[in-house]
Amino acid sequence: MIGMRRRRREQEEAPGGLLSYNDWDRVGVRWTVGPAQGLLLALLFVIGLGPILWLAKGAVTPTIDTLRNPLAFFPHGVAWSNLSEAWTRVDVGRYFWNTVVLAFGSWLCQIVVATTGAYALSVLRPRWGKYVYALILVTLFVPLVVLIVPLYIEIVHPPLIHHSFAESYWAIWLPAGASAFNVVIMKRFFDNLPRELFEAARIDGAGPVRLFFSIVLPLSKPILGVVSIFAILAEWRNFLWPFLVLSNSPDRQPLSVRLPAIQAQTQLGVLLASMLIAALVPILGFLFFQRSFLRGQGFGGALKG
Amino acid sequence: MEGASATARDVPVDPIDVISGETATASEVVVGSAVAVPEERVRRTPLTWVRGGGAAALLFALPMLLVFTAFSWYPIVRLVVLSLQNTNLVDPPTWAGLQNFSDVIHDPLFMTAVRNTAYFALLALLFGYPIPLVAAVLISESRRFRGVYAALAYLPVVIPPVVSVMLWKYVFYEPSSVGLFNTVLGWVHLGPYGWLQTTGTAMPALVVESTWANAGATVIIYLAALTAVDADLYDAASVDGAGLFKKIWHVTLPQIRGVLLVTLMLQIIGTAQVFLEPYLFTSGGPANATLTVLLLVYQYAFGNSVGVGFGQAAALSLMLAGFLALFSLAFWRLTRSWSTT
Numbered sequence: 109m110i111g112m113r114r115r116r117r118e119q120e121e122a123p124g125g126l127l128s129y130n131d132w133d134r135v136g137v138r139w140t141v142g143p144a145q146g147l148l149l150a151l152l153f154v155i156g157l158g159p160i161l162w163l164a165k166g167a168v169t170p171t172i173d174t175l176r177n178p179l180a181f182f183p184h185g186v187a188w189s190n191l192s193e194a195w196t197r198v199d200v201g202r203y204f205w206n207t208v209v210l211a212f213g214s215w216l217c218q219i220v221v222a223t224t225g226a227y228a229l230s231v232l233r234p235r236w237g238k239y240v241y242a243l244i245l246v247t248l249f250v251p252l253v254v255l256i257v258p259l260y261i262e263i264v265h266p267p268l269i270h271h272s273f274a275e276s277y278w279a280i281w282l283p284a285g286a287s288a289f290n291v292v293i294m295k296r297f298f299d300n301l302p303r304e305l306f307e308a309a310r311i312d313g314a315g316p317v318r319l320f321f322s323i324v325l326p327l328s329k330p331i332l333g334v335v336s337i338f339a340i341l342a343e344w345r346n347f348l349w350p351f352l353v354l355s356n357s358p359d360r361q362p363l364s365v366r367l368p369a370i371q372a373q374t375q376l377g378v379l380l381a382s383m384l385i386a387a388l389v390p391i392l393g394f395l396f397f398q399r400s401f402l403r404g405q406g407f408g409g410a411l412k413g
Numbered sequence: 414m415e416g417a418s419a420t421a422r423d424v425p426v427d428p429i430d431v432i433s434g435e436t437a438t439a440s441e442v443v444v445g446s447a448v449a450v451p452e453e454r455v456r457r458t459p460l461t462w463v464r465g466g467g468a469a470a471l472l473f474a475l476p477m478l479l480v481f482t483a484f485s486w487y488p489i490v491r492l493v494v495l496s497l498q499n500t501n502l503v504d505p506p507t508w509a510g511l512q513n514f515s516d517v518i519h520d521p522l523f524m525t526a527v528r529n530t531a532y533f534a535l536l537a538l539l540f541g542y543p544i545p546l547v548a549a550v551l552i553s554e555s556r557r558f559r560g561v562y563a564a565l566a567y568l569p570v571v572i573p574p575v576v577s578v579m580l581w582k583y584v585f586y587e588p589s590s591v592g593l594f595n596t597v598l599g600w601v602h603l604g605p606y607g608w609l610q611t612t613g614t615a616m617p618a619l620v621v622e623s624t625w626a627n628a629g630a631t632v633i634i635y636l637a638a639l640t641a642v643d644a645d646l647y648d649a650a651s652v653d654g655a656g657l658f659k660k661i662w663h664v665t666l667p668q669i670r671g672v673l674l675v676t677l678m679l680q681i682i683g684t685a686q687v688f689l690e691p692y693l694f695t696s697g698g699p700a701n702a703t704l705t706v707l708l709l710v711y712q713y714a715f716g717n718s719v720g721v722g723f724g725q726a727a728a729l730s731l732m733l734a735g736f737l738a739l740f741s742l743a744f745w746r747l748t749r750s751w752s753t754t
Contacts, residue, residue: 126661156567224473257730
């Protein structure tokens with residue numbers, strides 16, 4: 109702990125370490141790196157924030173103004189009606205709710221599969237565990253998109269069950285659970301939990317179920333948070349799969365599928381308002397949970413694997 | 414469930430458990446006999462399996478086993494089978510040998526799609542590989558605004574891709590003079606240009622949007638890697654008289670080369686699967702200039718009437734998956750000795 113604090117102070121003093129204080133004192137460095145950073149900050153504002161601010165502006169600007177001059181700043185006032193019209197008349201409210209339900213179900217399925225599965229592999233360690241884990245690792249090398257054809261056929265004509273799951277949310281919730289990435293990072297986290305705790309719990313008479321709910325899950329809050337954020341975000345972004353399996357029921361489709369479909373019959377201002385509504389949840393989630401995103405934990409766990 | 418939990422602690426994995434087993438009355442016999450007669454322990458019956466926690470492990474693993482069987486392992490096998498069959502969801506499938514593969518390879522669109530995908534990947538590397546690195550190096554030198562920089566760079570990544578593509582398509586790339594880019598160029602009396610409607614600019618336009626939408630994630634990975642570089646190495650280089658660029662070349666880049674290689678590989682794998690941008694921006698046009706491999710898979714499977722081209726779609730998917738697997742393996746082999754990790 110003390111070491112960490114000391115290191116943080118050092119980082120504050122000499123940020124990246126690439127340039128020391130002596131370097132910063134040199135005129136040449138100050139006159140090249142300083143402006144380069146200023147330029148980068150300006151560019152990042154324009155490139156990173158600019159399009160989102162423009163979208164926010166366009167969402168409450170009368171369509172006619174946006175069409176006449178996209179860079180003008182509210183020449184004829186604000187059209188808040190775009191947002192309400194999008195929410196009610198274009199039914200964005202309903203599609204928003206669909207997206208929430210889809211994201212929640214996918215999240216639940218992913219969490220249940222990843223926690224119980226990783227618990228079995230990491231803590232209970234059955235004999236066959238290493239073979240199952242190897243088979244799961246193999247699927248990391250098979251990108252999900254190459255499986256759309258067999259998955260689609262399986263959803264429409266499932267083996268054993270003679271009932272099509274197309275147009276049902278189960279067709280999206282259940283396949284979301286088969287995420288090797290989740291199982292891998294969850295198992296790696298469980299592997300690093302102190303096994304003495306498990307032994308102590310066992311001596312005190314805790315069975316596997318008790319151990320799971322009372323010891324392992326409470327200790328795993330950080331990784332559960334990370335997996336949850338990425339699971340919900342992934343479903344919010346998902347396009348191709350819901351587009352395929354919900355193709356015949358527009359009323360049940362999520363925002364990402366509906367937005368391109370309503371584009372042709374919707375005037376630009378209302379369309380931009382709909383797009384802003386769709387982007388708002390991920391943006392707010394990012395601002396709220398910035399740490400989880402920017403620590404790169406979700407990637408780091410996979411990269412080191 | 415309750416029975417399994419009550420007996421699972423009796424599994425004799427280490428001394429502590431044996432002790433706990435001896436104090437528990439029910440399992441005493443099992444553990445005791447295991448110590449006395451080794452052969453007895455080797456013989457496994459369903460009862461010892463349940464007592465040893467096997468049932469609990471299986472029950473806990475069950476959701477994972479079911480979901481992965483149904484939606485990962487079985488579809489992988491099914492993909493291979495489909496690629497060797499004529500399927501149309503109505504008639505019973507018939508075996509087709511390698512006919513689907515031959516159909517795909519002899520389709521003139523196949524080479525177009527491969528070329529376009531390679532072109533997309535190449536442009537994405539040119540645009541998207543150096544920029545995040547330069548940005549990350551500059552950001553990591555910032556004393557106060559590192560968090561702001563990182564958040565700004567990452568912001569486009571969190572916007573849903575469909576929203577990003579539509580914003581770029583209907584506002585930025587709008588071909589008439591009121592498109593955002595055309596408005597800006599209009600100030601210096603250029604254009605208007607049909608960015609997505611011209612064969613030469615369509616693909617670069619897609620790559621620019623895709624780089625904007627994805628580069629932030631790479632910046633974050635580099636930033637994490639840069640904080641791990643030992644500051645003493647920089648000091649040592651300074652003592653030896655190295656300037657800024659020498660330090661970057663001789664210390665920074667070699668120190669993060671493992672991460673550089675991984676992001677390179679991930680980016681190539683990611684761009685080989687590009688679908689959303691060409692599908693929503695251009696549907697593969699104009700004149701198939703943005704037709705990518707996955708878009709061709711989609712067109713085979715769902716393009717005309719659903720089901721007609723499932724065999725070809727499966728064959729092409731399998732070829733893509735095989736290529737990506739071989740690529741990862743070759744990349745890993747070639748760079749293994751070169752990497753830090």
